[in-house]
Amino acid sequence: MAKDYVSSVLKSLLLILQLVFLSQHQSASASIVKFLPGFEGPLPFELETGYIGVGEEEEMQLFYYFIKSERNPEEDPLFLWLSGGPGCSSISGLLFENGPLTMKLEEYNGTLPSLVSTTYSWTKVTTQKKVINFIRPSQYTLTYHFPQTTSIIFLDQPVGTGFSYSRTQLVDKPSDSGEAKRVHEFLQKWLGKHEEFISNPLYVGGDSYSGKVVPALVQEISKGNYQCCKPPINLQGYVLGNPLTEFETDMNSRIPFAHGMALISDELYESLKIICKGKYVNVDPSNTECLKLVEEYNKCTETVNPFLILEPFYEAETPDSYIYRYLLATYWANDESVRKALQINKESIGRWIRCNLDIPYTQDIISSVPYHVDNSIDGYRSLIYSGDHDLGMPYLGTQAWIRSLNYSVIDHTDFFLNLPFLGRYRRTYANKMTFATIKGGGHTAEFKPEESSVMFQRWISGQPL
Template structure:
């Protein structure tokens, strides 16, 4: 369960495929920044769900049905990953992606039987930053013949934050389209968009405190909408927000803080599991407004495929903002992707989403799902993964 490097210990769960051992290896990264991968493992696409009595129930739509799946607590300080040296706490995607790359090198050394398998990087939310950074790092390592060659075939971002300068300005339009704000409120909020866009541009070129400034300016667009919307769950606009994370994940913290569970997992008994680490969140604050789309075109040109998917009922990393950055991205297939026909994504005869794709790039809007697509639409999410990895996303 642990990969150790110096004073840093990175915690992970690995589940072999329930199907075939030569199924792809998939790594899942939860966002936050600072939220444990166990949130996905037990509430979304892992092999188990947690019952009210804290027993485990099989998840019929776990992604281990189609892959050998890795859930990693990262960056260091997240979940059960810990360090005794503050120098191991990361503040940017260079540090995060190097740690993950080193982790994967050690993982494949420990499990050489999976080296030849296809490899995919997946995740959601703030992992819209982590995923492109890791994909670039793996591709760079492969091209430079560094260590073990990782058979990277693609990466998938679910309801992610990837290009904030495009995504923040989409908030008022999404909120208006969904009846969260009025036209007058929309027009008032949009007045602050040019300042946000300029601040985001400055962050990209200058970094440092200019990125704190950009986040403060752009976040006002989002907070203005929330002040109008009241107790709306900004991860799923059909629901009310309850608690810090807008969902009740208390069973997870109760289960993972049981001494017998920690003992079974080989976790130090004095290490407390919290779903989301405020220390990691704070450490990554200057990374928020960075544009991680910039490294993606080179990956597409190398034939590494990208799936961007988004549940239509999510506000915070909504489908509209994601669609806009995907369409604005400059690469050799930009025009062809932009004019590609929108096709239905059908699962068991049910219209589950709408899909645009060209070459290695696909964008899928998932119906009746919020921020956590595998939790809200588990069957559609598993089918999406299977078809995408098999190169048949557009087929019914």
């Protein structure tokens, strides 16, 4: 009898310990953040941070920031954002492109850098007023109100990016196709822990290198909805900014773009066209004349900022450079109080860096065009946009692969006066794809965040751009 009693007590204690462990594990995996060091007062939005384990043993711990829509999160679309690189933290999106906070641009003095609210977050209801002065002595005030907002998951991927880490040594290197599968698994598990969002429309997106992963991810989700996974994910479409799509097409467009922007002479451009025959990367080594001309082009553009040709190319992080906020973000993210507020696992990583470009990675998707084709056949909407002053991934290359799809144009406008991003190009195709350029924009939305926000909110609301 006594033996049975002791056994019963031990079982009860074991159950209690298991419950305590599970409770601690769950509370550590996700937490609501109400205050952030560097921001004055409570956050004016709801922020959740946490880890989701993926892989057979959940050895890969993917870190995310989740910000709820400030309008109606119960019904508004859910949006998953991936930064490029591969290896750039999603803080790049959150603090510099489409999130509700950004770094306060001030000279670093050894104390914690400050955060300030933005007006252009994709999680906000945007009401904008724009006064336009025309050549005639008159003014027009235009008001834009876009009721649609999104809740955004900013995800650090692949493992080794941002605060994401692996508990064990990875057997396989991350890859384009592998990341599409892992992010799909992340989404399934995240929705399993946030069942209230399962029925919300889902969009995925990102910029730069994520142009390889996002279209493949859309296909993975679509296949999963039919083959394996219940309940299905309510995927509706995807968004890509200045995306890397097909390396040679994108890179070969740099020289025509540079010529069109008066960065190289007519004579050099004509010689390049004739001698290189439009092929400026992976040049045949025997074509020495072409190689010399390409080298001359490189010398002509070596001081040009490839991410925004309107800005000088800064080699140092100084307060007057646009990249200075990256330095501030690095100081901020490595502060112990910030890591504690974000609930970062102390064993995850050492020093946080914005873009970890040393991650072992296999680029196994040569072209994401076939994925765009399949996604179009499956009926998903897409918005592809380009800052028209990006030399790194010029809009000419994006236009080229979109034209290769041979979809008919159902609507287009080459110049706008009724939106804050004056003078731009937009085409809508029969496959539910919209392509737009942002006047004066660079490689990412950070260079024209307000204009990017207006464009996105019109598109996601189903309004014409």
